[in-house]
Structures are given as C-alpha cells and as structure tokens.
Amino acid sequence: MPKTDRPRNLNIDKRPNRYLAVHGGYWRVSMAVPKELQAELGTRLIRGLNTKSVAIARMKRGPVVEEFKAKIEAAWAARGGRKRSVLAEAVEVRKLMSSADRNMADFLQQGVDERVQEILEAGGVTWVEVLDEDFGGPSQHPVYTPEAIEEARTFRSVAAGSATPIALHHAEFMASLTIKDRSKLDEPRALSLLLDWMRANEIYPFIENVTPQVARQFERYLQSSTELAWASKAKYLGRLKVYWAWLKKQEFAKENPFYDLTVKKQVAEAEAEEERPYTDTEVQRLFMGEPLEGRAMLDVMAVAALTGARLDAVICLKVGETDEGLFRFKKQKKEKHDRDVPIHPDLYEIVNRRAEGKGPDNDLFPEWPKAKPPSVKPRSSYFSKRFTFYSKKIGVRDEVENKRRSLVNFHSFRRWFITKLEHEGVNGDLIAAIVGHKRGGLTLDRYSSGPKLQAALEAISKVKLPPLDGTPVVETRGLKPMRRKP
Template structure:
C-alpha cells in the first residue's frame, strides 16, 4: 500500500481506542529492550496516525541501534580507532615496529571479541569449544581489516569532503544522512561498511532497497541521496581514494503522475479568496509578494530592507540558482514595501514577524512557521484539493508562483524573460540591478502586466471546524 494511504496500518496497532506505533526488537536485544517497542500517538484517527508514525518509527529504530551499539561497545568509535592505526602503520619504517603494531592489533581484536558467549560440544568426543558472539567476531574482523589497510570505513574521507564542498547546511545534512543510510543498510545486509565492499553490484542493491529505509522514502528523496553519494564517490575517485564512482549512472525511476494529480496553480477565484479572507497582515503581505513576483516563500520572508531599494527586490538564491536575483517591485506592492521599510535600518528584516528558528543548528528554513500558518489559513478559506489516498494538497504556497507564471504567459510575456524573473534556468537574459538597464525595464513592464483578480470586498466564509492561523 503506498505511503500516506489513510488505511495503512504498517507499524500501527489500536490500543484502548487510540493508535500507537509498535516495532519488533531483534532477538539479540530482547533481554535489554523486550520483544517490542511501542510509542502512543494519542489519536484515534488513522489518517492522523499515518502522518505522525514515521517520526515515531525513526525514534524507536534509533533506540534499537543505540542498544545494538552499546552491546557491541561503540562500533563507530572502534572503526575510527582502526583508521587511526592504519594511518600510523603507513609511517612504520622497520620490521620490529611492524611486528609490535601487529601484536597490538591482535590484542585489541581479542578485546573486541570479549568473553565467549557460549560453548558448543562435539557430539562425538564430548569436548567443549568456545563460541564467540558472532556480532563481536564480525566487528573484530572488520577492525583488523581496517587497521591493516585492507578496508576503509565509508565515512573515512567524508569530513574532508564536506569541508571542501562548502555546501549549505541542509545539503551537508543530506550528505551525512546518505552515508548513515548506506551504513545502516550494510549492517542489515551483514556487509562490511567499507569503501572496498561497495562494488557496483552492491551499489545497485542499495539503490533498490533505498525506498524501504526510514519508513519509506519517496523517489525524489531517493534520487537526492543517491546523488549525494555519487558526489562523494566522485570526490574520492578524483583524489584516488577509490578506483571509480560506483554510483554513476544509477537512476531512480520517477513515478508516472496522472496530470490530474499534479500540483497546480491557484485559480483566480482561489487567489481572490486568499487575498480577501481574514489573513493577518504579516501573512497577507507575504501572499501579495508571492503572487506578484513568483518568488519562493523562504526568499520572501528572508528579505531585508536593503533588499527592497531602487524599485526592485533582491531575492537570495534558492534551489540551483547560482546567485541573488533582482525582480522589479510591482506597482501594487510599492505601498506595502514603503510601509514595512519606514523607520527601519537597511539590515533590518522586512518581516520581523517571521523570525529565524531559535534553536541553534536548526535545519528548518526561516519560512517553516510561515508555511504552516499559510496552510492553516488556506484551508480555513476553503482553498484546498486533496485526492483520496494522498497526504499533500495539490495547492500550496508554490501555487502563487505557478499562478504568476501563468498570468505572465497569458499577457504574452516572452518565456526567457519570465524565466529571468522567477529564477528558472535560462540563457540570454540577465536583469540588471538598476532601472536604467534595458532588461530591467522590460521586466518592469512584464511584472506590471500581472494583475490580482478583482476583489469585490465580500467576506470570505471560513470553513467550520478549522483553526485560523496565528496572528
């Protein structure tokens, strides 16, 4: 059953009329954790439980992994120790030092194996033989291989790669998560989590299994993680840490989407409902800029006063945009910008009502709360379209961007100019920062052609039972 289905009961069980997540504990950890881990979701709605369960599943699986690592004695730390010994062994210059190092490796491997787990008895002779814990024996073998330079941990060069790549925090988090998924999968498949073990055949197996990890990963997200692994391997191949990029050429098949199920632009009537409804000013202004520039939500709420001078917005780069992007301020937005800029310094936020996340190290975009507030408001005024069995609505804040592009096309604005305004990949047109530039003059005329639908002033009825967005 597809992810997000309202009837999906994977990892779920009903307990006293309320849903909870339940996961089986591996046999070797049942003495510590019991046979199953459970976490209540505090809801009797199966639809809501399906939206909440994935975070709970991830938390319970992390608890299982922590218990497994505790039982093994911190395998990640042991692998880092082995990598350090391998680096030391490369500096050994004489046989005596080499022999001493080998003795130390054998002694440490014996410590990792630890006391014998049980004994087996030869049925013919009655003689007892010690049988070590197979997981510890495997870990000890991996330690010896890494320490002797025959194997390299997957993340051996990852910190170095991240430092040189200089990516944004969200991309860095994707890089780390991709390595974690690969490491966890290798452990599950009882494969060494080493660079040498990841052959083209193993990479293909991982690609096929990736969708099952973390409760089900959508194709677009699978593609992202495979892409990050490919970039890491390409870096290592360039530096001769590996022979070749085993991820090159691996592709994730995109789901065929019925055109009727694709996310869409708002209709004029939906834009009217959104602009005439009871939105707080901090949300109404964000919507107005989105509708009359086609800008993405995070770029809007991150604007500063200095980004709104000389009759143009300067939006920060988003997605694959290489640099900042200038967009003319629509005549209908001039008063809004003037009011919000009045009395504020150039470096002040244009939307202080939508501050950045306060938690240090948070990967959430500044627009996270704005997006949640807009979703609540959109539903409140009846602008929604959710298909049966789907979780995500076909309309969202990005629908303003689609609406702007549609209206510009209908006004006979040339496609390259539209692409330059909204930041799509393009050739041939780059808008200048100042109004004197011919391209910027063209863009001003183009932006002014997009008009909000007539607002008749009639109150928009709220959908009963829904909460209004925060004021």
C-alpha cells in the first residue's frame, strides 16, 4: 500500500509529553483509567502542576505518574486483580473451592501448593549452602525474593478464603441498592477514599484487614486530615458503614468495623454560614446578564424561579408534562410521588414557544441532554457547571473561606421562591405542597390529595421577578439576619 499523510500517533510511550495536557494555559498530568475501574476512579486521573512551562511540567510529572499508577494498581487489587493476574487466578480458585466436594478440594489444594511454588521460583531464587546436622554436612537451600514471598502468601490466602479483596463483592452490593443513580456515585467515591488511605498506610486492601482499630484510624484521618466538608465526610463514612453491613449480612465479613463510628462536626463548621436565597438584586443581575447559552439557560432559570422546582426536575421536563396548565415534576429526593404545579402566567410564553411543533415525549429543554454512558451523572450536571461559570462571570456569588460552595447557587432560586411566597402571606402548608416538602401532620401529608389547584395558582401568581429593565430594586427584608459580605 502507498504511504499516506496520516498524522502520527502522538499517544505512543516515547512521546516527551506523555501523560501531560494543557488546561487553561497550565500543564497537568492526565492518565486514562481502565474501563473496569472507572466506576471507582472516574474516566481519568488528573492533577494540576501549576506551571505554564513544559520543561518544568516534565520534571514535576514523574512522582504524580507513579502515584496515579499505584492508585490504579491498588484499585485492581481491591477488585480481585487484573485479568490473568496472580490475584485474579486466586479468586477463581477460591470460587472453585467454595463449591468443591472433599475429593475435588484435595485436588485443588494440591494445585494451590504447586502454584505457590511456581510463584516463588518465578520471582527469582538464590541457592545458599547451609550446614545441615541431620545430613552430616552442607546442603543447598533456596532463598526467594521478598516480593515473590508476599505474592505467594497472598495467592494462598485468597485461594483459601482467608483474605478477600475489598471490592470483590462491590458490584453485587451496588446492584442490590434501590437508591437513585446519582446517589450511587457516592459508593465508589467512599470506597476509593478508604483505598487511598490504606495504600498510603501500606495496608493491603482486604476485607479482613479492616479491623475496628483500622476503621477508627481511618475515621480519625477523615476527621482531621482531609479537606472535605463535614457533610461529605459524614456521607462517605456512612456509605462505608452501609457496605460493611451488607458484607456482614452476606457473610463476606465477620463484623462491621464502622458500625459505631461518626464524624463529629467541628464547632466552627457547625456555626458556619448557611446557604441562602438570592436577593431580588441578584435575581435581576442573573436575568439581565448574557449567558453564553442565551435563552437555553435563561428559560431554565425562569421556570426554576417561578416554580421553586429543583434543577433536575426542571431539566427533565417533557412537553407532555406541561398539559392543562400544569407542570408534572418527577419526584425528587425524599418525595414519594410526582407532583403537579400550576404554570405561572409569566411562563406561558416559554412553555408555548418550546412546545410548539413537538410531541409529548420530546424534551422541553433539549439543549441540555443526558450524559452519554457509562456516565450516570444526572442530566442537570452540565447545566450546573455552566451556570456556576456564568454566576462567577457576573459576580453573583457569596464565597466564604474554607467552604466549597458559594452561599448562593442555583438552588437559591428555590429558596427565593419560597421566601417570596411567605412574604406574600401564603399558608405554610400550601407552600410545602407547592414545592414538594413534607406537610405538617400525618392527616395532611398522607391522607389528603393536596390543596386546590386554584389556590396554588393564586399563590404562585403572587411571585414576580424583579424588573428586568435595570430599575433599582427595593429589597424586602425577612426576620432572619443575612450575612454582611466583607
């Protein structure tokens, strides 16, 4: 075949910038994660190098690459090893052992002994002469490498069932969960956090190695040594607690070492500022700004602001879920049912424009599609990132030191809507019914079909966006004090 002018493959091992990529003008290390491990580690491992110089990036790359490779190997070990690895072989032998009769078990044990010897010899052997009094003279004895001894010991322990890779049963555990896909993302994150800590402390990732003492050490590390917010620390510890409870129930673990562990809330963190509603001035600036996505973003913002619905519920609306002057929002978080919310009169133009010429199963906001598999991120994930970029660009933020999220964010539209309803004198139970919160008392919450739609429409219609022509806004104040920005 004649030669072509096809570009060279830049991803070969010899390229000088292997594992390096530029983002925002700065170099960073970027390493692909094997498909089998992406649930735990994500699609890529990325670490910024804080330099615009490629020469400096090349010098700083080495330790990060080694750390990433060790992280990937630890993840493989936790799952039971790479395909055709010694560890994966031991897991297969273990499965055969568990269902073998006595004769077959004896045969398999003989195979294990032979395989252990092969592993020891494959690592390299040195013969030394040792005086053996029983034989009346010197004899040759093999000396194996420490690495081979450790690998052989691991093979024997896993094959015998006395050592279990931590993530060996994690896929089965995940399949048993009935929580939303978005919440399931916390499971591998929690496990990855534990595995990183175990790797740093040279604790092999076996279930049997996570004793109550080890679990307490991890809890202390989580408490004092990570930059996570308290809520995230408590969440991840809770997810590990649930996983080990399942392992114990399935008899894969003898105990739940996380059972009585909790992450205490620091005094300073307990007294930290809470996230708050937007002010009318902030709402005005958000709607008068010019997001790159134009109406695609502004329309979502308008529906959220004038219904109090959560972002994912808005983004996922179908055209057929806007019939009869009602939004049919899918249940969110702890809600037990879908709910109908009257469409605010100021939203008719948006709904009619977006529904025109479309079928009932078409998306109302097709500009914000769902992430492609294998990602299980919520459909609203990309919008959320773009909205954060937009709000930073126009300065509608309320940042607090050592707090990951701004005190105002997209969810502040929901808080703003609820605040406006209360300021208009709307009954608290009616507000709760409109926004999907639990209403007061068993009678209303379980036995009633809800308030009249007309009452809800009248209440919602009282909420108005601030003037969008630049007219100065006169803020209405609630009884709850607002933080004074520095």
